[in-house]
Amino acid sequence: MEVGVVSCGVVNVSVSNHYSEATSVSDVITQGLLGEQLEVLEEGETHIHVRQADGYQSWIPEDQLVLNAPENGTDILVRSHFIRIYAEPTVSSIGVRDAVIGSRLKAVDEQGDWYRIALPDGSFGWSEKDHFGTIPKFSPQSVVSLAHEFLGYQYFWGGLTPKGFDCSGLVQTVFGLHGVKLLRDSWQQQEHHQLSTDYLDAQPGDLLFFSNKPDRVTHVAISLGRQKYIHASGWVRLDSFNENDDIFEKQRSQSFVSVNRYTSAG
Numbered sequence: 001m002e003v004g005v006v007s008c009g010v011v012n013v014s015v016s017n018h019y020s021e022a023t024s025v026s027d028v029i030t031q032g033l034l035g036e037q038l039e040v041l042e043e044g045e046t047h048i049h050v051r052q053a054d055g056y057q058s059w060i061p062e063d064q065l066v067l068n069a070p071e072n073g074t075d076i077l078v079r080s081h082f083i084r085i086y087a088e089p090t091v092s093s094i095g096v097r098d099a100v101i102g103s104r105l106k107a108v109d110e111q112g113d114w115y116r117i118a119l120p121d122g123s124f125g126w127s128e129k130d131h132f133g134t135i136p137k138f139s140p141q142s143v144v145s146l147a148h149e150f151l152g153y154q155y156f157w158g159g160l161t162p163k164g165f166d167c168s169g170l171v172q173t174v175f176g177l178h179g180v181k182l183l184r185d186s187w188q189q190q191e192h193h194q195l196s197t198d199y200l201d202a203q204p205g206d207l208l209f210f211s212n213k214p215d216r217v218t219h220v221a222i223s224l225g226r227q228k229y230i231h232a233s234g235w236v237r238l239d240s241f242n243e244n245d246d247i248f249e250k251q252r253s254q255s256f257v258s259v260n261r262y263t264s265a266g
Helices: 140-149 167-176 250-254
Strands: 007-011 015-019 028-033 037-043 047-051 057-061 065-067 074-077 082-086 095-100 104-111 114-118 124-128 194-196 207-210 219-225 228-233 235-240 256-260
Touching: 028 057, 037 065, 095 124, 104 124, 140 167, 140 219, 140 228, 167 219, 167 228, 250 256
Parallel strands: none
Antiparallel strands: 007 037, 007 065, 015 028, 015 057, 037 047, 047 057, 074 104, 082 095, 082 124, 104 114, 114 124, 194 256, 207 219, 207 256, 219 228, 228 235
16 A cells, blocks of 8 residues: 555454554554554555554554454444453353453344444454443543542553553543543643643642653643542552652652643543
């Protein structure tokens, strides 16, 4: 495919790793989810250059993407953090895929408590209905509640899922599930909707930005109010600006940059 000629591909694995260059020994910079549609910009020997809905460009291994995938079925949202997709509507059947929260899959049939799912490569599988659902409408309380669900999950550079989050990936996922579309990196997220440069002004659901560089934001967290916040650093964890708290984090307090407030309008 010539550079600049755009077609469509669909992620065919639970979580696809996307690389900075057309090789899997380069940095993982973001990820895709099973069923996610990507713009294909260029086909390399082993990797495909893609652009995601947030504008982010990266290279995905060609065996994790299906070009010209069939489109059929009704969209259903994975609400459980992790699910298995089986060859038959029983957990004793063999597994054919897994998926994570936020994946939008295609249901083509149902049987009792099971959905029959059309996979991007044209194959089919079954998953239990109670793994699917909706996220409440955007509110600061709902944002905080969903972020708490991910406590303890490990840090992974470029990660967007419970299999591993980076700081901006956690924020993009939590807000994205509420219909608020944020850009991928923390410095991009910080460029919009700045509210204050005093962390005491932060309310639950606000974003807190930090930097250990003179020219660019390097970290983001979700405010819980009362000087506490949740973020991905080693793992998804709680920390505080208050030096009297057991979870006080001095380095973050010293590197704080701004409070930003995104709303349901984005």
